[in-house]
Amino acid sequence: MARCCLPSLLLILAFGLQETRQQAWHEIVLKDHDCGMSSAYDLDGTESDCHGAINGNTSKYMLITRDHQNCIHTKWPDNAPCWWVDMGSVYTLYWIRIYARNNQSTRLTYLRVAVDGHIVFDSGDTGPTIHYKDNNQNNDPYFDITGDGPGISNMPVTGRNLTITRYQATPPDAKNDMFINICEVKVWGM
Numbered sequence: 001m002a003r004c005c006l007p008s009l010l011l012i013l014a015f016g017l018q019e020t021r022q023q024a025w026h027e028i029v030l031k032d033h034d035c036g037m038s039s040a041y042d043l044d045g046t047e048s049d050c051h052g053a054i055n056g057n058t059s060k061y062m063l064i065t066r067d068h069q070n071c072i073h074t075k076w077p078d079n080a081p082c083w084w085v086d087m088g089s090v091y092t093l094y095w096i097r098i099y100a101r102n103n104q105s106t107r108l109t110y111l112r113v114a115v116d117g118h119i120v121f122d123s124g125d126t127g128p129t130i131h132y133k134d135n136n137q138n139n140d141p142y143f144d145i146t147g148d149g150p151g152i153s154n155m156p157v158t159g160r161n162l163t164i165t166r167y168q169a170t171p172p173d174a175k176n177d178m179f180i181n182i183c184e185v186k187v188w189g190m
């Protein structure tokens with residue numbers, strides 16, 4: 001009996017723990033946190049601001065104006081584009097969601113997401129699997145990093161500084177494509 005019940009008891013305990021942990025996750029709101037980017041695209045005299053990716057607005061339409069910044073855009077020539085956000089404390093992240101810019105899915109290849117230097121995702125040459133808000137292709141495109149699915153999945157990950165880098169363009173060296181150009185980053189953890 002002990003032999004058969006111990007594993008199932010452990011299973012129930014482990015499952016229970018995971019359930020509790022999931023209930024304790026919450027969105028860590030990144031709005032107004034310290035952020036930075038390696039270069040900033042200049043649109044009609046206004047530079048892209050790193051906060052455009054943490055403003056709470058997931059819209060796929062990029063606006064870079066003095067009054068409103070949605071999405072972020074690095075600037076050519078920047079062959080090692082990087083965007084980062086200081087989450088304010090050390091968190092264990094279970095889920096990261098990145099919203100893309102409309103019509104710019106080729107800018108999601110060779111994208112690397114890391115937390116305190118631990119790489120949790122690398123989109124490689126195929127890019128990430130894109131989903132759409134409410135399963136409607138007219139809505140905001142996004143991809144999830146959860147630790148399941150293809151690619152590097154070192155989730156959950158613990159740390160404070162979340163970075164997004166890009167190490168190549170599609171096609172290679174394309175002047176018009178070597179950017180980090182995304183619209184929002186959201187994280188859940190505890």
Ligand SMILES: *[C@@H]1O[C@H](CO)[C@@H](O)[C@H](O)[C@H]1NC(C)=O
Pocket residue numbers: 057058059061062063069070
């Ligand atoms: C979100 O951003 C979009 C595109 O920049 C803009 O049209 C919209 O008004 C913004 N929504 C809010 C609530 O600010």
Ligand SMILES: *[C@@H]1O[C@H](CO)[C@@H](O)[C@H](O)[C@H]1NC(C)=O
Pocket residue numbers: 102103138
């Ligand atoms: C860009 O997106 C708009 C709106 O979703 C769509 O109508 C248009 O066909 C797209 N253009 C290209 C080149 O994909």
Ligand SMILES: *[C@@H]1O[C@H](CO)[C@@H](O)[C@H](O)[C@H]1NC(C)=O
Pocket residue numbers: 034036082084085086161162163
């Ligand atoms: C976060 O990491 C990036 C990339 O390594 C670095 O440039 C930036 O200074 C770091 N930010 C903080 C607050 O440590």
